[in-house]
Amino acid sequence: MTDIVLGMGEVGETIFDLLIERGFDCIGIDIDNSKCKNYSENSTIENPEYLHVCLPGELTEFVDITSNWISKIEGLKVIVIHSTVKPGTTKKIQEKSKTPVLFSPVRGVHSRFSEDIKKYTKFIATEDKELVPEIKSDLEKRFQKVEWMSNTKTAELAKILVDTTYYGWLINYAQITKMICEKEGIDFDEMWKFADEIHENLGNRPKMYPGIIGGHCVIPNLSLIENENLDIIKKINETYEKFKKSSNF
Numbered sequence: 564m565t566d567i568v569l570g571m572g573e574v575g576e577t578i579f580d581l582l583i584e585r586g587f588d589c590i591g592i593d594i595d596n597s598k599c600k601n602y603s604e605n606s607t608i609e610n611p612e613y614l615h616v617c618l619p620g621e622l623t624e625f626v627d628i629t630s631n632w633i634s635k636i637e638g639l640k641v642i643v644i645h646s647t648v649k650p651g652t653t654k655k656i657q658e659k660s661k662t663p664v665l666f667s668p669v670r671g672v673h674s675r676f677s678e679d680i681k682k683y684t685k686f687i688a689t690e691d692k693e694l695v696p697e698i699k700s701d702l703e704k705r706f707q708k709v710e711w712m713s714n715t716k717t718a719e720l721a722k723i724l725v726d727t728t729y730y731g732w733l734i735n736y737a738q739i740t741k742m743i744c745e746k747e748g749i750d751f752d753e754m755w756k757f758a759d760e761i762h763e764n765l766g767n768r769p770k771m772y773p774g775i776i777g778g779h780c781v782i783p784n785l786s787l788i789e790n791e792n793l794d795i796i797k798k799i800n801e802t803y804e805k806f807k808k809s810s811n812f
Contacts, residue, residue: 564612565590566705569632571598574645574669575617577676582615585705612640613701620646621783630659641698643687645669647722647780649787653715657690663698665689666715667706668722673778684708688718723784731781731796733771738803741773745810775807776800 568579571593579591579600590608591600602608614636616629625648633642633656642664644653657664667687671679685706703709712718744751751773758768776782782800785793 564588564610565608566613566615567592567608567611567636568615568617569629570617570619570646571595571600572617572619573673573676575615577669577680578615578617578645580677581680582705587705608636611636611638613705614639614642616642616644616646618646620648620652621786626652626655626659629656633660633662641665641701643667643702647727647784647787648719650716650719650723653688653719654690657715663689663691663694665702666718667702668718668726670722670726681707684710686710686712686718686721688712688715690715720788723788727780727784728793728796731776731785731800733769734774734776734781735796735799735803737771737773738799742803742806745806773803775804 566582566587566589568575568582568589568591571579571591575591575593576598579589582589589600590602590606591598592602593599596603614633616632618625618628622628625646629642629644633639639662642656642660642662644656644664644666645668647668648666653664653666665687666689667685669676669680670683685702685708687702687706687709688711699709699711712721740754741751743749744754755770758770762768762770776796782797785797
């Protein structure tokens with residue numbers, strides 16, 4: 564039986580390597596032929612079982628592209644979406660397919676994805692309340708630490724709101740305090756020592772580095788959920804970037 568990874572970027576390649584390490588036969592498919600593994604356009608996929616979708620979640624045609632691949636690969640047992648997607652996306656794909664479609668967001672730092680994906684519990688969700696026990700067993704063999712969520716939208720929102728966006732909020736506060744310290748002529752690091760013991764005892768005063776939020780997670784993921792309050796993260800980040808340039812610090 565064969566696992567197929569669709570999208571061989573950082574997430575897809577990490578999922579592919581993990582599955583190979585766990586002893587599964589895998590095929591990697593990407594629009595960039597140089598990234599494909601064990602696959603070419605003329606290949607016939609024999610005994611397909613699991614399709615792991617790792618395409619960029621911000622693609623406007625994500626649902627259609629994924630659904631087209633599902634229809635092209637005959638005999639699939641399960642589809643697992645690992646991409647960060649707009650809430651409701653998994654359900655839309657499930658409505659177009661008779662094959663079970665699950666959502667399982669990835670967690671970890673891009674520079675050490677391969678280590679983090681083994682460390683963190685893999686949260687998985689489905690709209691199917693009576694998922695075949697065999698599928699649950701299969702996924703536990705692939706990801707070792709698995710926890711099930713009640714529905715796909717909960718998991719989709721968890722990735723955006725509890726992971727990347729929350730991280731952005733924390734950095735925002737560091738940016739704000741850094742700007743205040745600069746204006747008042749105060750040492751940022753010395754001031755934040757006041758929180759060290761509080762955080763050690765209560766765990767709720769984390770000191771974040773006041774850097775400019777870049778990359779392709781925190782800010783881009785804000786576009787996946789329509790909420791004007793979350794736009795503040797982007798605005799504060801832009802304000803801090805301008806302040807940093809004008810202050811030359």
